[in-house]
Amino acid sequence: MNHSNAPFLPFTKPTIDEETISAVGDVLRSGWITTGPKCLEFEKILSTYFGGRPVRCFANGTATMEVALKIAGIGPGDEVITTPISWVSTSNVILAVGARPVFVDVDPLTRNINLDLIEDAITPSTKAILPVYLSGLPVDIVRLYDIAHRHGLRVIEDAAQAIGSSWLGESIGNATKLPSDLVSFSFQANKNVTTIEGGCLVMNDETEALLAQKLRIQGVTKSGLDGMEVDVLGGKFNLTDINAVIGIAQMKHLPEFLVKRRALAEHYFACLRQTQLITKGLELPVEDFEHSNWHMFQVVLPIEKLHALGMNRADIMQKLKDMNVGTGVHYPLINEFKLYRDLGYNSSNTPIAKRISSAILTLPLFPLMSLADVERVVSALELALHEI
Numbered sequence: 001m002n003h004s005n006a007p008f009l010p011f012t013k014p015t016i017d018e019e020t021i022s023a024v025g026d027v028l029r030s031g032w033i034t035t036g037p038k039c040l041e042f043e044k045i046l047s048t049y050f051g052g053r054p055v056r057c058f059a060n061g062t063a064t065m066e067v068a069l070k071i072a073g074i075g076p077g078d079e080v081i082t083t084p085i086s087w088v089s090t091s092n093v094i095l096a097v098g099a100r101p102v103f104v105d106v107d108p109l110t111r112n113i114n115l116d117l118i119e120d121a122i123t124p125s126t127k128a129i130l131p132v133y134l135s136g137l138p139v140d141i142v143r144l145y146d147i148a149h150r151h152g153l154r155v156i157e158d159a160a161q162a163i164g165s166s167w168l169g170e171s172i173g174n175a176t177k178l179p180s181d182l183v184s185f186s187f188q189a190n191k192n193v194t195t196i197e198g199g200c201l202v203m204n205d206e207t208e209a210l211l212a213q214k215l216r217i218q219g220v221t222k223s224g225l226d227g228m229e230v231d232v233l234g235g236k237f238n239l240t241d242i243n244a245v246i247g248i249a250q251m252k253h254l255p256e257f258l259v260k261r262r263a264l265a266e267h268y269f270a271c272l273r274q275t276q277l278i279t280k281g282l283e284l285p286v287e288d289f290e291h292s293n294w295h296m297f298q299v300v301l302p303i304e305k306l307h308a309l310g311m312n313r314a315d316i317m318q319k320l321k322d323m324n325v326g327t328g329v330h331y332p333l334i335n336e337f338k339l340y341r342d343l344g345y346n347s348s349n350t351p352i353a354k355r356i357s358s359a360i361l362t363l364p365l366f367p368l369m370s371l372a373d374v375e376r377v378v379s380a381l382e383l384a385l386h387e388i
């Protein structure tokens with residue numbers, strides 16, 4: 001396979017059609033370009049998708065989670081149990097509201113928070129569990145809520161990567177058959193549904209939705225033609241109608257995006273199984289075609305073997321890049337960042353997360369890819385790892 005002549009394949013890329021581009025033009029021409037009717041329409045579409053639950057949109061997934069923590073009443077003195085393998089905003093928002101993240105180690109196969117370890121981390125200060133569904137694979141939702149309910153804890157699901165994922169046949173964010181609480185999604189450019197930047201929060205009732213709406217814009221409530229009250233400190237977290245129309249168009253395509261991602265992931269498994277890579281120690285993701293939306297396809301490199309040969313993950317990424325294959329690292333360990341070390345954290349209680357985080361690699365996976373692209377990635381990976 002000739003990799004040097006192939007066009008560069010990024011690890012992800014949004015699918016934006018001409019209809020979306022012209023819808024953005026329509027908003028720009030309409031005279032109403034910030035939060036307005038399109039945001040409301042997007043929220044209605046999302047609410048229907050989430051089984052009629054209240055939904056409000058925000059400027060990004062980070063703001064969405066910060067608002068969720070505030071709705072759950074989490075603040076100074078409180079502890080929130082979470083995972084160290086996530087985009088750093090997952091725990092930054094806990095710090096931002098004045099609470100303390102408590103990191104629990106991950107399951108080596110799912111790479112998600114290990115539910116078996118949560119109860120040992122609960123203290124009288126624990127107020128919530130904040131799980132992350134890495135690459136769109138949820139945790140066991142029934143067990144998660146069982147733990148939360150037994151200990152009187154709130155759950156804020158960081159479902160940033162999990163739109164379209166499901167548990168026992170119900171899409172994440174729904175609460176018809178399964179328990180749910182606050183569920184946060186991100187629509188950042190890399191996610192399965194994008195608004196360029198954006199997010200939405202699925203809530204339990206209209207009281208929470210009203211508070212979300214206030215926290216979204218400066219705590220303001222308007223009434224009549226000239227009435228305005230501020231009774232809570234809010235931020236500036238609204239989603240514009242430009243972003244909302246992109247989301248409206250994306251939601252129409254979500255089912256086909258999911259089908260495409262699934263087919264690509266299936267092909268990855270088939271192609272990787274035809275190589276020696278697994279024998280050489282390459283770890284594949286959990287082969288879960290029931291629950292995951294295949295937001296990412298992440299392998300774990302045989303890092304000890306690489307180190308023994310004087311190589312590291314960056315060397316493999318460079319080799320792949322030289323063959324026009326883009327990769328990503330999702331994610332460096334949060335409890336080893338300086339900000340967190342300065343707060344007294346370290347990774348000694350999360351050894352599995354530490355190992356996975358040091359060796360995890362995201363391979364290209366996005367709906368515009370072809371099966372031949374998957375074959376090219378696997379071939380490039382074989383070449384990059386041929387010395388081991």
Ligand SMILES: *Cc1c(COP(=O)(O)O)cnc(C)c1O
Pocket residue numbers: 060061062063086087089090132133158160161186187188197198199
């Ligand atoms: C993308 C992401 C976020 C943050 O979303 P933004 O929209 O970028 O603020 C949070 N958590 C996880 C797991 C994510 O993947």
